[in-house]
Amino acid sequence: MPSSSALPLDPLTRRTALRAAGAGALLLGTGGGLAGCRSAVNAEEGSAGPKRGGTLTIAINQDFTPALLFTQTGQSLQNRLIYNTLIRYDDDLEPQPELATSWEYAPDGKSITLKLRDDVTYHDGRKFTADDVVFAVENLRKPERSAQLAATAKAVTGFEKRGDHELVVKLAHPVSNLFDLFEFMIITDRHSVEDAVKGKKLNGTGPFRFKRWRPGTGLSLARNEKYWKPDRPYLDAVELRVYTQPDALLSALRSGQAQLSYHVSGKHLATLKSSSGFTIKQYDTGNGAVYVGATLDEAPADSKAFRQAIAWAVDRDRVVDQALGGYGLASAAPWPKSSPAYSEANRTHYTHDPGKARELLKSSGVPTSRTLPLGHPTTPLHTAIAEIVQYDLQQIGIKTELQPFDPASFQKKLISGTMPTLWVNGHGFAQVQPATLAVSAYPFNEARNTSHFRSAEYTEAVQDAWRQKDADGAKAHARYQKISDLLLDEAFIIDLAVQDSVQVAAEKLRGPALTKFSYLNLDDAHLV
Structure with missing residues (x-):
């Protein structure tokens, strides 16, 4: 569709026009902090700002399953650590820029023009381009990916590239959940995707680089020194450690072996109501x-x-x-x-x-x-x-x-x-x-x-x-x-x-957040 037929939308302010992406979504709140626990939103200690460094260990109750990388499950927590998405929803479900910096939606809803960041590289040093977005959409269509948003990906009928960092996405018909697709769809490396679904190589543009996956134990990630967000992430490393037994997971948190979890059982959440040393945040969404x-x-x-x-x-x-x-x-x-x-x-x-x-x-x-x-x-x-x-x-x-x-x-x-x-x-x-x-x-x-x-x-x-x-x-x-x-x-x-969703974190941890599809965002997370 010609660009002259598209109406420019300001992704930060034009909420009504953009709510085709997913009205009524999840509003991430900080309410629900429990009695006896410090608020999940804490003022920074001191005026120097966040401290760089440290390793964060996350206690999870299910191991990473590479074959389900493109399927949203309880094992998707790590996706936003390794990969980025085109947009992210804010608390009011307005799309905000991520790898896409702005967009123009055609009046008839049958195409959208995306402008993409031109300063992003994959962990292996390759430049991110419009070809990676085209691949991401086409990849989700494959039956073997078992991607829940496949129907929306299949509504895409074609692409028009306008250079390496501008792309027109054409649709067979309007779809009311297009921006859901743009937040759900992780932008993987098209050259190594088959290695990714085997757990051998996870090459993304996200804040952390894949180091290794030890089946039954978990994932090890290291800071991406060339991340496109200046001075991010603050953490040096992230470890996702598997604790299949709820008592063992709770013990890891209490002992300090782990500093964050979204998998504390309901029974154990009740016991933490009056515990010190933790912040509990309820995503009442x-x-x-x-x-x-x-x-x-x-x-x-x-x-x-x-x-x-x-x-x-x-x-x-x-x-x-x-x-x-x-x-x-x-x-x-x-x-x-x-x-x-x-x-x-x-x-x-x-x-x-x-x-x-x-x-x-x-x-x-x-x-x-x-x-x-x-x-x-x-x-x-x-x-x-x-x-x-x-x-x-x-x-x-x-x-x-x-x-x-x-x-x-x-x-x-x-x-x-x-x-x-x-x-x-x-x-x-x-x-x-x-x-x-x-x-x-x-x-x-x-x-x-x-x-x-x-x-x-x-x-x-x-x-x-x-x-x-x-x-x-x-x-x-x-x-x-x-x-x-x-x-x-x-x-x-x-x-x-x-x-x-309930986030249990050590008091010394600041800044973790979940996206609307329960991908963990640690861009601003740091230890104090």
Whole structure:
């Protein structure tokens, strides 16, 4: 599209025009600091500014899985440390410059012109150019990458390069989540991507260089001395260390072996409420949600009444209090309060009502003598939720047997659609533009989801919400409500609670932050 047809947008001020990227997203707040803990936002000590140096060790509960590098999972924390993205969302979900410095969106929403930084190099010294953006989009289209934003990448029909640092991205039709793609899509090195997905070489433009990956132990990263942000990062090195047992992870934090974690279990968060030596920051943003999934081509989950009985049976408040440590919102719908798709009626559509659940189960006519498999990842959070679900279902006459899977194997089953009859897991993508959930998240994808749910009405509703430039206003809200109504009625995914991310950090650590896709940003992090 000719440049004369595009309207210039100021990425820092023109919020309304840019909210095609993801209205209603995650608003990163600092609220939720616990009693007895120092505020997560601390004044700098002294006037000299941040101190350069030191190694930060991050305690994680799942190892890096190279094959899932382009898939947003609980193992994506390191992505923003090694790689950059085109934009980053601020707290108000306005796109801010990263590798893209500015953009012009065409009035019809069918193209966008990106101006790119011309002072960026990869860790191996190669210059970053528009060709790397073209590759990044095309890479996400590949089925083997299992990228949730593949549908949006596939809506790109072509590119027009205007030199090495200006690129026109052309679209088949407007998409309401284009900037979601631009924050999700890590800009990898096109010459070594196959080595990256094997864990051999991770060559990016980010603040830290890949040193090594030791399977079962974690990642080691070193400061990128030629990072394009002046004087950043402050840290010399970052170690991501795997602690699969929650007690061991907590012990690493208490002993000072680790200084940061986003994987402290709900039970242990409660014990840290009055602890000294830590800051606790709550990202009260609906960063994810926990749910029960059903495989619809397996009896009795093929019965809608059976699935609705489950939705009434589970005690969501107990899930929040016990499994999430109080850091969440009981909800029958996937949307956080910050989303334009949110409504209180959606949130409370199903509540804990065992009597109603028994009535629905009886009316469904499905036999309840068989013990059903209930799959879940072996993380402490999902194990705790699965045990709550198992107990609540037993109270209404549904017998289940827990089937644990290691997280990487579980993710592969989720992607391939080979889950057991019922399963427990978490999902993201409700915190950004609402259409992203239903065109990108494996459990909800209208074209091919884990539950094997198919509906022409659902497809029409999702496509109608997605193929829009404008994501705001009454018409957009009506489109989102139609999606919500179908999700709640069909109950192929039974949401239990919107989950908050909780950051536990040593008091001497300042400045870590999460992006909207839970990539860790340590550009400004430093030790005092």
